[in-house]
Amino acid sequence: MQQASSRRHLIVGNWKMNGLSAGSLELAKAVAEGARDVGPAARLVICPPFTQLAAVAKALEGSKVQLGAQDCHQSPSGAHTGDISADMLVDLDVGFVILGHSERRQHHHETDGLVQAKVKAAEKAGLTPIVCVGETAQQRDEGHTLETLGEQISKSLPKDFSGVVAYEPIWAIGSGRSASVKEIDETISHLHDVIGRHLDVDDKSVSILYGGSVTARDAASILSIPAVGGVLVGGASLSAESFLGIARAALATTA
Structure with missing residues (x-):
C-alpha cells in the first residue's frame, strides 16, 4: 500500500454556494481563532463562494488558515462573462482552487479535458489545484470504480501535475453516508499507484484527500489511513465547531 508522504493532513472546507457577508465573516473568524489549537497536525x-473571497481573506490575515476558491476559468482573461480567472484569485491572496468537482462535472458538463486545461491555468498562476475524481453509485455497482477513476486521473491531470487530488465518491456526497475505511484505503491506494504511473515528474507523492459526507465523528478513522493525505469537507465546514473538530481529529493520527 502506498504510504502518505507526510502525516500533516490537509483539511479543506468547501462552502459551496453558501454564505452571505455577515455569516461568512463570522465563520471565517471563528475558524481562524480555533485553528490556533489545532497545532502542526x-x-x-x-473555500468560500467568490463573493466572499475578499472579506474572508482579510479575516484570515495572520492566521494559520489558508484561502481557497471553488473553481477558475482556463483562460487568463477575455470575454468570459461570469467567470473568474486564476490570476484574479491570486490577486485576492487565494492559494488553492478546487477543480473538477462532481457538481461542476454534472451540472456544468465539465469534461476531463476542460478540467486539465483549468489545472494548467491554475498552476501557471501559482495556485495549488485540488482536483476531484469520483464514481457514481451505478459505476460502483457495476464494478467500474477503478476504471472510472483511472480514466479521470489520466485525462484530468497533466503529466507534470504537482497539486492535490481529492477522491469523492459521488454516491456519498451530501448523503450522510461515507465509504468504509476499507473502501477508502483500497481506492486511494489504487489512486496513488495510478498517479505514480501517470506522472512524468520524479515526485510521485501527490497527496490524496477523501471527501464525501466527512464529519468530526468519522474523521479520525479516515485520517488514520496511511494513504489518506487529508479530507475535503462539505456541509460540516459550514460550522466552525464541526470543521475544527475534523481538524483536531488529525492530532490523534499524528504520533
Whole structure:
C-alpha cells in the first residue's frame, strides 16, 4: 500500500454556494481563532463562494488558515462573462482552487479535458489545484470504480501535475453516508499507484484527500489511513465547531 508522504493532513472546507457577508465573516473568524489549537497536525484551507473571497481573506490575515476558491476559468482573461480567472484569485491572496468537482462535472458538463486545461491555468498562476475524481453509485455497482477513476486521473491531470487530488465518491456526497475505511484505503491506494504511473515528474507523492459526507465523528478513522493525505469537507465546514473538530481529529493520527 502506498504510504502518505507526510502525516500533516490537509483539511479543506468547501462552502459551496453558501454564505452571505455577515455569516461568512463570522465563520471565517471563528475558524481562524480555533485553528490556533489545532497545532502542526493539519493545514487548514477554507473555500468560500467568490463573493466572499475578499472579506474572508482579510479575516484570515495572520492566521494559520489558508484561502481557497471553488473553481477558475482556463483562460487568463477575455470575454468570459461570469467567470473568474486564476490570476484574479491570486490577486485576492487565494492559494488553492478546487477543480473538477462532481457538481461542476454534472451540472456544468465539465469534461476531463476542460478540467486539465483549468489545472494548467491554475498552476501557471501559482495556485495549488485540488482536483476531484469520483464514481457514481451505478459505476460502483457495476464494478467500474477503478476504471472510472483511472480514466479521470489520466485525462484530468497533466503529466507534470504537482497539486492535490481529492477522491469523492459521488454516491456519498451530501448523503450522510461515507465509504468504509476499507473502501477508502483500497481506492486511494489504487489512486496513488495510478498517479505514480501517470506522472512524468520524479515526485510521485501527490497527496490524496477523501471527501464525501466527512464529519468530526468519522474523521479520525479516515485520517488514520496511511494513504489518506487529508479530507475535503462539505456541509460540516459550514460550522466552525464541526470543521475544527475534523481538524483536531488529525492530532490523534499524528504520533
